[in-house]
Amino acid sequence: MNTPPLPVVLPLFMAALLAALEQLRSRRRVLDVLSLLTALAVVVFDLLLLERSLAATLVYWFGDWSLMRGFPVGIAFVIDPAAALLALLASLLTVAALLFSWHHFHAVRTYYHTLMLLFLASLQGFALTGDLFNMFVFFELMGVAAYALTGYKIEESGPLEGGLNFAVMNSLGGLMVLLGIGLLYAKTGGLNLAWIGAALHGKPVTAPVGVAFMLLSVGFLVKGAVFPFHFWLPDAHSVAPTPASVLFSGIMVQLGLYAVARIYWVVFSDVLAQAPVQSAFLGIGIVTLLAGGAMACLQRHLKRLLAYSTVSHSGLILAGFALHERQALEGTLLYIFGHGLIKGGLFIATGILVYHFRSVDEKQLHGKCRRLKITGVLFLLAGLALAGLPPFGTWAGKGIIEESARGLGYGWLVPFFALGSVLTGGAVLRAGGGIFFGLGHLDPFSSSAPASGEEGAEAEKSRGPTPVIMILPMALLLLSSLGVGLLPQGQQVAALAAARFVDRDGYRHVVLAGERRMTPPLSRVARPGLGGGLIAAAGAVALATLFLAPGPLHGRATKRIKSIVRGPVVLLRRVHSGYIGDYVVWFTVGTAALTLLALLSW
Amino acid sequence: MNALPFLVVVWLLVVGLYGIATCRNSIYLVSALFVAQSSGYLLLLSVGYVNNGTAPITGDIPGTRIMVDPVVQALTLTDIVVGATVSALLLALALQRHKRSGTLDPKSEPPMRG
Amino acid sequence: MNDRLRNTLFALAAALLAGCLVAAFTSLPTFGRQSGAYRALVLESMEPMRHAQQAVAAVTFDYRGFDTLAEEFILFAAVAGGLLLLRRQEDEETREPTDQAPDRAGIVAAPAVLGLGVVMFPFTLLLGIYVVLHGHLTPGGGFQGGVLVATAFYYVYLSGEYGDLLKIKRDHLASHLEAAGAMSYAMIGALPLLSDYHYMRNLFPLGVSGELLSTGTLPLLNTAVGIEVASAFVLLIAAFLRQVLVIRREKKS
Numbered sequence: 001m002n003t004p005p006l007p008v009v010l011p012l013f014m015a016a017l018l019a020a021l022e023q024l025r026s027r028r029r030v031l032d033v034l035s036l037l038t039a040l041a042v043v044v045f046d047l048l049l050l051e052r053s054l055a056a057t058l059v060y061w062f063g064d065w066s067l068m069r070g071f072p073v074g075i076a077f078v079i080d081p082a083a084a085l086l087a088l089l090a091s092l093l094t095v096a097a098l099l100f101s102w103h104h105f106h107a108v109r110t111y112y113h114t115l116m117l118l119f120l121a122s123l124q125g126f127a128l129t130g131d132l133f134n135m136f137v138f139f140e141l142m143g144v145a146a147y148a149l150t151g152y153k154i155e156e157s158g159p160l161e162g163g164l165n166f167a168v169m170n171s172l173g174g175l176m177v178l179l180g181i182g183l184l185y186a187k188t189g190g191l192n193l194a195w196i197g198a199a200l201h202g203k204p205v206t207a208p209v210g211v212a213f214m215l216l217s218v219g220f221l222v223k224g225a226v227f228p229f230h231f232w233l234p235d236a237h238s239v240a241p242t243p244a245s246v247l248f249s250g251i252m253v254q255l256g257l258y259a260v261a262r263i264y265w266v267v268f269s270d271v272l273a274q275a276p277v278q279s280a281f282l283g284i285g286i287v288t289l290l291a292g293g294a295m296a297c298l299q300r301h302l303k304r305l306l307a308y309s310t311v312s313h314s315g316l317i318l319a320g321f322a323l324h325e326r327q328a329l330e331g332t333l334l335y336i337f338g339h340g341l342i343k344g345g346l347f348i349a350t351g352i353l354v355y356h357f358r359s360v361d362e363k364q365l366h367g368k369c370r371r372l373k374i375t376g377v378l379f380l381l382a383g384l385a386l387a388g389l390p391p392f393g394t395w396a397g398k399g400i401i402e403e404s405a406r407g408l409g410y411g412w413l414v415p416f417f418a419l420g421s422v423l424t425g426g427a428v429l430r431a432g433g434g435i436f437f438g439l440g441h442l443d444p445f446s447s448s449a450p451a452s453g454e455e456g457a458e459a460e461k462s463r464g465p466t467p468v469i470m471i472l473p474m475a476l477l478l479l480s481s482l483g484v485g486l487l488p489q490g491q492q493v494a495a496l497a498a499a500r501f502v503d504r505d506g507y508r509h510v511v512l513a514g515e516r517r518m519t520p521p522l523s524r525v526a527r528p529g530l531g532g533g534l535i536a537a538a539g540a541v542a543l544a545t546l547f548l549a550p551g552p553l554h555g556r557a558t559k560r561i562k563s564i565v566r567g568p569v570v571l572l573r574r575v576h577s578g579y580i581g582d583y584v585v586w587f588t589v590g591t592a593a594l595t596l597l598a599l600l601s602w
Numbered sequence: 603m604n605a606l607p608f609l610v611v612v613w614l615l616v617v618g619l620y621g622i623a624t625c626r627n628s629i630y631l632v633s634a635l636f637v638a639q640s641s642g643y644l645l646l647l648s649v650g651y652v653n654n655g656t657a658p659i660t661g662d663i664p665g666t667r668i669m670v671d672p673v674v675q676a677l678t679l680t681d682i683v684v685g686a687t688v689s690a691l692l693l694a695l696a697l698q699r700h701k702r703s704g705t706l707d708p709k710s711e712p713p714m715r716g
Numbered sequence: 717m718n719d720r721l722r723n724t725l726f727a728l729a730a731a732l733l734a735g736c737l738v739a740a741f742t743s744l745p746t747f748g749r750q751s752g753a754y755r756a757l758v759l760e761s762m763e764p765m766r767h768a769q770q771a772v773a774a775v776t777f778d779y780r781g782f783d784t785l786a787e788e789f790i791l792f793a794a795v796a797g798g799l800l801l802l803r804r805q806e807d808e809e810t811r812e813p814t815d816q817a818p819d820r821a822g823i824v825a826a827p828a829v830l831g832l833g834v835v836m837f838p839f840t841l842l843l844g845i846y847v848v849l850h851g852h853l854t855p856g857g858g859f860q861g862g863v864l865v866a867t868a869f870y871y872v873y874l875s876g877e878y879g880d881l882l883k884i885k886r887d888h889l890a891s892h893l894e895a896a897g898a899m900s901y902a903m904i905g906a907l908p909l910l911s912d913y914h915y916m917r918n919l920f921p922l923g924v925s926g927e928l929l930s931t932g933t934l935p936l937l938n939t940a941v942g943i944e945v946a947s948a949f950v951l952l953i954a955a956f957l958r959q960v961l962v963i964r965r966e967k968k969s
Binding site for chain 1: 717722725726729730732733736737739740741743744745750751752753754755757758761778779780781782783785786787789790792793794796797798799800801803805806886887891892894895896898899902903905906908909912913914915916917918
Binding site: 604605606607608609611612613615616619620623624645648649650651652653655657658659660661669670671672673675676679680683684687688690691693694695697698701 | 722723726730733734737738741742744746747748749750751752754755758759763769770771772774775776779780783784787790791793794797798801802853854855859926952955956959965
């Protein structure tokens with residue numbers, strides 16, 4: 001039974017093999033087929049792991065170094081359904097990205113395929129591991145592959161700048177993780193998550209423990225792109241090649257937040273008092289949700305718009321995790337799945353625009369893409385799905401989180417969630433309506449920041465019809481997201497995954513005692529109501545209409561709105577300055593605030 | 603005295619952060635990042651130090667001795683490789699950007715803002 | 717943010733962060749008095765279970781060998797990324813390296829520099845190979861030795877004979893060696909799967925403690941890493957050299 005290492009080891013090996021077969025660089029199709037087959041194999045492995053983990057959490061000790069006098073001396077993969085689900089999402093998105101790049105994506109030698117496979121392997125390892133330092137190593141592998149992919153188009157200054165900001169901020173995040181590991185190692189002498197949790201259990205909380213939790217959280221929150229650690233994300237995701245953006249926005253960011261939740265539950269949930277973490281992360285989540293949504297509305301560079309929408313959804317996901325409750329976790333897992341698939345589809349749509357028009361600028365493209373009917377319809381549908389239209393996965397996830405929030409007395413979160421959906425969905429619908437259907441005239445707010453340069457190196461300009469192999473992955477992704485929300489099985493798996501995720505003692509037990517403990521069966525699986533989703537989608541349509549509508553709406557009312565929002569808008573734009581020095585100051589402020597909170601509350 | 607290694611750790615981190623926050627040159631930025639990262643190495647090694655401990659190698663010298671923690675040394679080794687590779691990538695990005703826009707100043711004309 | 721606001725904000729935040737971290741670090745167990753469970757178990761078990769005498773190598777390549785697999789591929793990814801970023805662009809061309817100083821006729825290395833390079837090259841190379849092969853016995857190993865081997869090739873550059881270095885590209889032998897090093901680490905780790913053991917299990921004969929061929933897979937893994945690291949650094953330095961010395965932007969007419 002040696003499946004667990006394969007999702008990591010196979011793509012690593014294939015990446016090296018492709019680099020060795022440099023002679024194949026002129027035979028592009030061989031590279032495409034080999035990497036696609038690898039990604040598909042990883043999908044199969046992940047499905048197998050998911051199926052087995054549903055029965056019982058898998059623990060796989062590398063090198064057969066397991067427990068020595070009760071202490072884990074080796075590295076373990078601990079695969080519960082949540083880990084397997086996220087690994088599966090990563091491999092599915094990789095397949096979609098590779099399918100998309102099949103056609104007319106300008107691959108430089110073998111580098112593109114090599115780096116994509118390395119990136120896939122790092123995502124898998126990060127999701128599956130149960131060892132803190134191993135997590136750090138895969139965090140860094142993820143980073144190195146991603147920085148290189150971001151700077152792929154060296155012909156333009158945007159990707160180089162974006163790659164630089166991305167690499168510096170994420171390296172600082174990695175450093176925080178390392179400092180946290182150092183503190184925990186000094187306290188407990190171990191690196192296995194379950195062991196650290198068990199070693200801290202029942203001991204009085206001291207300053208290093210609380211600070212270690214915050215340092216680890218800061219590190220992973222940088223990857224998770226929440227305020228005030230998110231500034232690198234729009235710079236990087238908007239300039240990376242389309243297939244890389246699919247993975248960045250669809251799964252990489254979410255894995256950062258998943259790591260925070262995992263570490264909290266396995267290591268700290270019975271050590272640290274819950275209230276400070278909860279209020280801090282809920283607050284950060286809401287600020288991120290609103291700032292990201294507002295910034296998305298202000299963009300005319302389509303990929304940057306989508307990147308800010310990812311920031312906004314990150315805020316929602318963090319808030320979902322921060323509720324620290326089984327049902328909220330179930331909703332968050334569903335939401336990550338539903339959102340990742342849709343965001344991947346939206347990025348593929350921008351790739352199709354680049355393929356035809358070499359531009360992703362909302363103004364330049366206004367009304368010019370009428371002939372791309374299918375892409376246009378899918379794009380609008382994805383915009384609605386982003387806003388949480390039933391029965392997409394985003395709707396199901398968000399509905400379940402909201403229900404849990406109400407139950408916990410956090411009902412005030414619900415309007416914020418809805419607002420985030422309206423802002424991000426509305427921005428996408430406005431862009432789609434203008435670009436594909438020539439609706440309205442250009443809105444008053446998105447006028448500054450022009451899209452930089454022509455999107456040259458990614459593909460040649462084409463006047464023909466869109467190749468099926470470009471639209472297909474987009475359609476499949478949307479369809480899968482629909483399936484996630486529609487099929488009860490999706491929700492059952494998520495519910496079981498969440499139950500296993502919060503079963504801290506069960507997790508520690510299966511790692512440290514090797515015994516499987518069955519999770520108690522769930523009493524009921526909640527189905528979210530349709531109302532919230534419909535309202536959010538309607539709100540998004542209304543917002544897009546407000547942006548696009550000509551005539552009377554642009555009279556006094558708009559002027560008033562404009563004068564009210566001008567102040568915050570200018571401030572928001574100023575804060576996102578694009579200068580790495582500012583980002584580091586924000587990072588220091590955020591880290592200082594969170595560590596201080598840790599010292600004060602524990 | 604016991605706090606000294608940890609004070610140095612914090613000092614390296616803060617100085618590195620300061621270097622990045624005020625940098626006007628990408629090469630300088632890479633060096634400042636490396637300074638910050640060295641705080642991580644120092645923390646790990648300090649955490650694993652044992653008084654009067656020697657290198658964790660038994661081989662040539664027989665008898666029992668106190669040895670420092672080999673695990674943190676292995677972790678540090680890994681982290682040094684990570685730091686070096688990230689620096690190489692950052693330098694490559696900075697070099698290409700210099701060719702593109704003729705400047706190493708990260709502050710001059712960010713291509714995208716807002 | 718203007719400079720003053722940024723500096724003030726940073727000073728406040730950094731002071732606060734430093735204070736918090738110092739508070740956390742100083743309440744750790746006293747410096748030098750750690751007694752971690754991990755350390756004790758590794759030091760105790762490495763000799764009887766693996767015939768290993770160098771604990772750092774045992775941890776790196778055996779107890780936590782899977783970390784090192786990922787670490788090796790971080791380097792591999794950095795080389796692929798570095799070569800990708802340092803490629804020649806379409807509007808650039810390669811030219812013969814020329815001396816930037818106008819008053820010199822050509823590039824001629826001083827005899828002393830050349831001589832030093834010639835002398836140092838074989839010694840450094842040999843030292844590097846020694847460090848790689850004895851990584852499981854003495855301080856050192858694949859990473860350190862690999863860097864030494866690469867350093868030997870830097871002497872070639874320093875002594876002015878960099879023409880050959882400039883030719884090292886993706887289809888060069890060094891590139892194949894690099895990929896082969898990375899692949900062999902992954903494959904050595906996969907061998908135990910054939911007999912239904914777990915990935916990275918140390919299955920090779922353990923030999924006699926202290927001998928060159930002992931501790932099972934450690935020497936093999938060290939060699940794989942050494943090959944990978946040495947060729948990775950040679951590839952990277954060659955890519956940077958090409959950028960600086962021979963790739964020039966065409967004059968726009």
